[in-house]
Structures are given as structure tokens and as C-alpha cells.
Amino acid sequence: MRTARGLARVALLAAVGAVVVLLLALGGGGLLALFSGLAGLAAAAVGLWWFVAHRGAVRVLGAVLLVGAPVGVLVLYVVAGLWLFALMSLGLWGGALACARAALRKPEEVGDAPAPAVPATRPRRAVLIMNPKSGGGKVERFGLVAKAEKLGARVVLLDPSAPVDVEELARRAVADGADLLGVAGGDGTQALVAAVAAEHDLPFLVISAGTRNHFAMDLGLDRNDPAACLDALTDGEEMRVDLGTVSGRPFVNTVSFGVYADVVRRPEYRDAKAETALDALPDLLQGGQGDRLDATADSTRLAGQQAVLVSNNPYATPDPFSAGAGRRVRLDSGRLGVIGIRVDGAAQAAELAVRGTQSTALNVLTAHRVEIHGGVTNTGVRKAERAVSVAVDGEALVLPAPVVCEVRPRALRVLVPRVRPGVIPPPPPLDWRRIIRLAFPDLHGSGSSNRPRTPTGVAHE
Incomplete structure (x- = not known):
């Protein structure tokens, strides 16, 4: 907490410093630096909108504005001799943001932590469905078939030249006695097989052999080494996660x-x-x-x-x-x-x-x-x-x-390796009021200053 409080105070000091630099530059156009920067950002956004939402001359004008607005602001800074003030202010503000996020990350936020994984029993009849085309050929490149079979799993390799009902393959595997289902493929294929696993309350193994592997990333798996996901077959843990549905069709992302x-x-x-x-x-x-x-x-x-x-x-x-x-x-x-x-x-x-x-x-x-x-x-x-x-x-x-x-x-049981990179905690929402409370707790009382707040959304018609 002392570290967090110190970071919060440094963040406030740097933020004040960024404003002071602009105020000291008033004679040289400090306010001009501030408002021209905001105007340039807004003009670039308008240019982007014209570029994507129109054709012809309006699109060309949008492209010119999108590129020209930031360049124009930079030229203005250099000609007016404001670039040094702008650079100093920007650097201080960047430091303020970095310290503020670091300060907010320090206090423990147990209320938003996922449930921990629990030790899992080793599956005896694991069935893994693999798409050899997924991720540009990761199944072959990482030797997934050979490693899976060495660990005792049965591999069903999809034929890229023929349409295949992946869900039916999974159901057939369950009927034949599979006690685990897994997929080396994209998130869409993962979702279809995951729904069958959830229906029969079987553990599901995610192998990060797709292109983006968003589901694997949020499970804390290694996206750069799909073969490491197979370690869950012999040294795994189990976690319960939610499964989405859209008009009855499953989705994981x-x-x-x-x-x-x-x-x-x-x-x-x-x-x-x-x-x-x-x-x-x-x-x-x-x-x-x-x-x-x-x-x-x-x-x-x-x-x-x-x-x-x-x-x-x-x-x-x-x-x-x-x-x-x-x-x-x-x-x-x-x-x-x-x-x-x-x-x-x-x-x-x-x-x-x-x-x-x-x-x-x-x-x-x-x-x-x-x-x-x-x-x-x-x-x-x-x-x-x-x-x-x-x-x-x-x-x-x-x-x-x-x-x-x-x-x-919590409809889906997911089997993951015990040793894995884990989920990278994202930076917390930036809340300057909370930074002030953290930096000077005596001014606001104690007890609740460090509790995380649940973010809320505001809708409009």
C-alpha cells in the first residue's frame, strides 16, 4: 500500500507538471499547443469518418484531412517554437498515466478475480479433433498429432477438402466412450465441440492452433506453443467457465x-x-x-x-x-x-x-x-x-x-496445463478520483478508498 500511495502521488505530481509546463509557455503559446493538439485530433477523426463512410471526392478529402491534420499540428509546433513545451508536457502526462495505472494495480482486487483452477484427474480416453489448415498449418508445424498420440489421446484429423460436421464427430466420440474432448483449431470450431462437452459434462481441452486464439489467451494458455497445451493430458488442472449462446448456437468469444x-x-x-x-x-x-x-x-x-x-x-x-x-x-x-x-x-x-x-x-x-x-x-x-x-x-x-x-x-469444464503463462492482468480503469483518495487517504477517510468499483455502462437512445 505504501508503494501504491507513492505511485499515486507521483502520478498527481506529473499531471500537475504537465499543466504547469503549458501554463509557463503561455507567452509562447501554451494554450495554442493544447487546443491545436485537440483540434488536430478531432480533425483527423472527421477525416477518418469521411474516408470510411463516403466515396469519391469526399473520401479523398477525408484522406487528406486524416494525414494532413496531425502533420499540420506538428508543423505549427515547430514554426511557433512550441515543440519543446509540447514534448515536455506529453512526456509528463505519459508518466502520470503510467504511474496512475501502476498505483491502481497494486491494491488487491479479489472481488473480480476468477475462480482458481483445481487439480484434475488424468483422462483415459481423450479424443482430440484437429484441423490441419487452422492457423496456417500449426498442427503439422508443432507436431501436435504425434505428441497427442504419445500421451494416449486419439486424434481425429479433419479433411480440409471435404465439409465435415464437427459437432457430429464430437457426439460420435462421446458415444464411443470419450472422457475428454479437445480441439486444435479456430474459435468457431472450439465453440461447437465445447457445447457437446458441456452437454455431457465432460472436460474440454483447448489447443491454441488457430489464427488468433482469443479463447486460449483468456484461459491463460501459451498461444505461441500449441504443443504445450497438450501437457494438460498428464499434468492438468480444471476450471469452470461460461459458455455463450446466440439463437441456440454456442460461442466462446x-x-x-x-x-x-x-x-x-x-x-x-x-x-x-x-x-x-x-x-x-x-x-x-x-x-x-x-x-x-x-x-x-x-x-x-x-x-x-x-x-x-x-x-x-x-x-x-x-x-x-x-x-x-x-x-x-x-x-x-x-x-x-x-x-x-x-x-x-x-x-x-x-x-x-x-x-x-x-x-x-x-x-x-x-x-x-x-x-x-x-x-x-x-x-x-x-x-x-x-x-x-x-x-x-x-x-x-x-x-x-x-x-x-x-x-x-460455468457450464464448461476446461482442462488446462498446470504450468502455463497465465492471464495477463489488464490495466485497471483510470479513475483520478480514486488516485486522489489513494494518494491522500486522510482527506477522505479510510477503509473504502482502495476497494475496486464495478464499472457500469450508460446507454442512450
Whole structure:
């Protein structure tokens, strides 16, 4: 606690120093440095919005603004002799943020910790399904088949040239007496087999042989060495995690609705992701006038959203530039994470860039049940219910509306190696009021100053 208090005080001192540097530069344009930086950030956001939401001359203008705004600010700093003040202020502010996050990470936050893994018995009839194409051929590259068979598992190798019902393969393995199911493949395949394992209350083994391996990462597995995951067969621990469902279909990571799902559906997306997205986004966004989605998260209504992301447990932060982006602190909270995005034009895109997660364009909350409706115009007039484009763990689907997402708390038994990298704890949310309480506890009383606060989401219509 003494270390945390010292870091909090250094963070406050550095933050004050950043402001003092700008104030000392008032004669040389300190306020100009501050406001021109914010204006440049907002202008770049407007340029990005024009670039992705329009075509033709507007897109070209957006590209010019996206690149030219930051360059213009830098030129202004150099010409006006402000670059040194800006650099010093930026350095102090960066130090303040680093110390603040380190201070908040020091106190123990037991309330948000996942349940510990427990020792597991060694499976006798493990069946592992492996996709040789997954992750660019990781099954062969890491010798997964040979190691699994050496450890006593039976391997079912998928035929890349023929469509295979993976769920049926898993059910057949259970009928033949399997006491563990596992998958070396992508998250979509993992989810299908995991649902069968959960149905029969069998342990499930995740082998990080996919491309991104988000589920494996949040389980604390080694994504760089899939073969290490097989150590769980002889020296493993078991943990209980949640399993998400979307209209009855299982998912382990995320379900995306709206713009991203529409882009993923396009057949050319697999081979040319960036080009396909740039070609499709103007039609989907139409400068902020495209069709929207209505969502209901428990009792909270999210109206007119352009994109909705539902995750199996909430992510640490919705900020894509944060060090905790793309990570879930735990997988057994019994809640879905919900992120809704509604950008009505260039002005709101600029606000999103400046205010980040506090922007009115972003809704962040948690729920036990999420219902998605499609066919809503930008004016809020509901069209006839229709099918909704959905990306389930990265796989493009079309599901009849309304689409319902739910979570099955602690439904899945996951077998993991006893020795593993573990989950990297994401940085805590930056709360300056909490930093002040931590730095000067005598001013605010004691007892509750170091307890973590549960983040809440604010929704708007």
C-alpha cells in the first residue's frame, strides 16, 4: 500500500507538471499547443469518418484531412517554437498515466478475480479433433498429432477438402466412450465441440492452433506453443467457465452485429480484408444514414446502433488503443459484455476520438440476455423483421430476427496445463478520483478508498 500511495502521488505530481509546463509557455503559446493538439485530433477523426463512410471526392478529402491534420499540428509546433513545451508536457502526462495505472494495480482486487483452477484427474480416453489448415498449418508445424498420440489421446484429423460436421464427430466420440474432448483449431470450431462437452459434462481441452486464439489467451494458455497445451493430458488442472449462446448456437468469444458482420459476410473478405471493408463501408454507413439495429440488454434499450458486439464475459476495456483491449479479466462472471456504437456523422466521430470511452457514441454495459432486432432505419422507423447478419466467433452467418444472446454460467469444464503463462492482468480503469483518495487517504477517510468499483455502462437512445 505504501508503494501504491507513492505511485499515486507521483502520478498527481506529473499531471500537475504537465499543466504547469503549458501554463509557463503561455507567452509562447501554451494554450495554442493544447487546443491545436485537440483540434488536430478531432480533425483527423472527421477525416477518418469521411474516408470510411463516403466515396469519391469526399473520401479523398477525408484522406487528406486524416494525414494532413496531425502533420499540420506538428508543423505549427515547430514554426511557433512550441515543440519543446509540447514534448515536455506529453512526456509528463505519459508518466502520470503510467504511474496512475501502476498505483491502481497494486491494491488487491479479489472481488473480480476468477475462480482458481483445481487439480484434475488424468483422462483415459481423450479424443482430440484437429484441423490441419487452422492457423496456417500449426498442427503439422508443432507436431501436435504425434505428441497427442504419445500421451494416449486419439486424434481425429479433419479433411480440409471435404465439409465435415464437427459437432457430429464430437457426439460420435462421446458415444464411443470419450472422457475428454479437445480441439486444435479456430474459435468457431472450439465453440461447437465445447457445447457437446458441456452437454455431457465432460472436460474440454483447448489447443491454441488457430489464427488468433482469443479463447486460449483468456484461459491463460501459451498461444505461441500449441504443443504445450497438450501437457494438460498428464499434468492438468480444471476450471469452470461460461459458455455463450446466440439463437441456440454456442460461442466462446464474441458475436458481432451490424457493420462488421455485413463486411465479413462478403465472399471476397477472406482474401482481401482491407479492400473489401473499404468498398463495403460507404454502403453500410452511408455517411451516418444507413440502417441501424435495435438492441435490448436485459431491461436497457440501445436504439439505432450501427454495430453491436456481444462477448462471453465483458472485455477489460472497449478502447481499442488500451493495453487491455481484446482481453477478458475472467470467463466465469455469468455476464455478457455489450458494446454498442452509434456514430451519426463527422461531429460525433470527432467526439468519439476526443472523449474515447466517455463519448455518447459508445454504449458499454453488461447483461444476462441481449436481444437484437434488424431492419431499423436511421430515423427509427422499424422495417419488417428480417434476417440479421451475424459474425459468431469470426464466422459469418445469417440468423432470423430477433436474435437472442444468452450466457450459461460455468457450464464448461476446461482442462488446462498446470504450468502455463497465465492471464495477463489488464490495466485497471483510470479513475483520478480514486488516485486522489489513494494518494491522500486522510482527506477522505479510510477503509473504502482502495476497494475496486464495478464499472457500469450508460446507454442512450
